[in-house]
Amino acid sequence: MKIPHQRLKPRAPRLPMSFRLRSIQTIITATFAGMTVLVVILVSIMLYNKFSKTAEENAYLNIQQIIEQVNYHLELYVKGMQDIYAVVEQQIDQTPDVGSGVLREQLTTLLHTREDLVSVALFTPEGRLVLDIPNAEMRRNTKLTEQSWYESAREEPQKLSFSPPHIQNLYKGQYKWVVSLSRMIEYRDQGKVKRGILLVDVNFRTIDELSRKVSLGKQGYAYIIDELGNIVYHPQQQLIYAGLKYENLEPVFDYAYGSYIDKSTGVPRYITIRTVQPIGWKIVGVAFPDEIVTTKQDLNQFIFWFLVVVITAVVLLAVFISAKISQPLRHLERSVQSVGQGDFSTPIYVSGAYEVVQLSKRFNFMLHRIRQLMDQIIHEQEAKRKSELDVLQSQINPHFLYNTLNSVIRLAEKGKKEEVVTTISSLSKFFRISLSKGKTIITVEEELEHVRHYLIIQKIRYKHKFNYEIQCDEAARSCKTLKLILQPIVENAIYHGIEKMPDEGWISISAAVQGERLVLTVTDNGLGMTPQVMDQILSGSHRSGSGSGVGVKNVNERIRLCYGKPYGLHFASELEEGTSVTITLPAESDHAEELERGIS
């Protein structure tokens, strides 16, 4: 893990912030934009499909409805024509003589009420004119017996036949496009019942206009064919006759009602068919689905621009939002970087989102603690150095040496040879242990030896004003301790407890291991101390001028610096009863070396 990280590191700073692929801003921008774009695209596709399908269905439905409407109108129209035919037929039937003026008048009136009624005529089955309304001059060369209305009336006498639209060439005047209704009927000519063909011609214009108005899309149209496939109406009739256009009529005959897609002409066409009852004409609507595709293309274009706008907006938004989020983090990162470079004093930037603010606050708090701890360490190091200097100084305390040597002189003058030897040799050993090759940690045994020599000297000096006892557990003997911790306490006991008391003093020193702890006790039966004095001693303000130089306070501090807070001195004292000082240290015998290092 570590190695690739280190390899990446020198390259990273060369990239500008915004191009770092792993930066929060890039990740947020890409994810946010990507997700939104994906969603928008999916939604667009779905909407497009739905819209285009609906558009298509609507278009087809619309076409069907239009054709349905045309069909409805045509059926209505055909019904009207049939009714007229029935009226004409009835009037002829009721008249005893077809040549009567009354009938002619009635039919003329009827003709005037319906403007699309062109003419009414009655022919003998041989084609001779019996009756015609209006009474216009007939043309020559009409060839009426060859015309479809005549033929169908002869072939199917009972059926009212509708001819395809044709030019009426019977009467002089205009040539009109008409649809002919014809049937074989019976009429009375001067009482005699005869058979004849009744022809009612109706103007084709109404149907033509109705069909012409049908527009299915921009290019769609409708056409009408009769039962036999003759064209009744077609907007491009002449092109079809000229063979330039072609309508695929085969499938049309299969349908009476329905819709299908015809692809026979290359371009797909949507065909809708309805049949006009009862005459069997078929209305065929022709629409071009590619016009609907045009609608789809419009939709396509709309969706394209919609996507472009949305995606642009989303990307901008994503950049903005990610910048908003990552900016404080980047500030924080920069601050932390400066901390990493060793600047603990400037508090870091606090603003932005809640989380970032919290993070910054915690970080600031941490920074503060670090600063505190660093100050503390500096302070402690200074204290340690100072106390060590004190110890060093105490190792060669000139005041103690001067006092001791004075006593030796006095003893020598008195000729107390033995005591002089004892004092000198104790002094010598006292100093040897004091120095102990510069070590700060020694065994309890050595420490006790050191304090014993001190007591020997002091006892001679104070002319046996006190007695002492030193006890040591076997377990404690080899334990390690800071050196010169007992001597200041014993010195304190002598100066403050025993020196001024009238009776003989007693000092008891013991060392024992209690569980994890090494406990050293110095007990005297001296004057005792007030709590105030005890506090003063511990705070270092009370100091005996003739002491060995290392204060009780110094002892306590050294122990705490070396071993920590739980260890140190404890005073128990009562006036006139004596004082007991307990020194608590960790019971260690093996880690002397390590401790040595820790101190220095």
Place this chain on the structure above:
Amino acid sequence: MSLSKGIARMALLLAVVLLTGSCSSSPPNLRTSSGKPRTIDMIVKMNHGDYWNTVKMGAEVAAKEFNVQLTFKAPDNESDIDGQIRLMDQSIQNKADAIILSASDYMKLAQVTDRAAYYKIPVISMDSEVASARVKAFVGTNNYEAGQKAAERMVALTGTNSRIGVMNFVQGSKNGDEREEGFMDYIARFPGVHVVAVEYCQSNEQLARELTRKMLNEHPDISGIVALNEVASIGTGEEMQKLGAGGRVKLITFDSPAKVMELLQEGIVQATVIQNPFNNGYLAVQHAVEAMEGLDVPERVDTKSKIIDLDNMLWPENQKQLFPFVR
């Protein structure tokens, strides 16, 4: 790195989605309804008459089919050649996408036609040709052939030993000249058939009547007359009916106004040669669109002429052609 790959994939998806829409229309489709309509100016000889209205009707059907915005222009009169040239210049100025011209004069419209071609406007000549090599196509009747058809029927009616008069309309009119030429060439095969008179009525009905009377007076033994356009046909037919020459003198006409159809039924006119103005209009627009799209256009499109007589006038396909308007 996976992030950038994801972005690339997303872009690809986007591109695919956007492309599917635009790929659907691949082959050039004349019938296309999308986009701006093409503008085509149709300039014909006259702004009235069934013939030209039928041309217009055919052109409008095509215009709807091919998404064309059609402007139909014509002078009031066929002889207003300067008016037609003015209309051409107007269309060139308006930057029409294509021009369909039915030239009133073969030579005089040539210059303005070349000018249109210079401005990269394709010109389709319809019904009557124009003396310009820069015309993309000619859509119309083969007039020489129509003249021959008339002659063939005339010979069948009058026999191979007869005297025949010709009622032409305007000297120098390409159509008239070609019809006359076709007629004469066919007649020339029969040594017994003589063309005794050729008159020009200047597309004037009154003049046609006078010339007919003159022709019948000068040549009492005349057995057949051919009238080479609509106006000439009406004038000649009516005058013959008036003089009672109908039936005795056979008459073959051109075009099918209602008047002529009546005369046909009355037995004055024995047959009439009809053109197909609806198809002229339709095909002219269709080929104009093709020319605009850079497709190959046939140089000549013959919309067939047809002989109509009493026997075939009521055939459904002929009815629609003879009477294009439902009134």
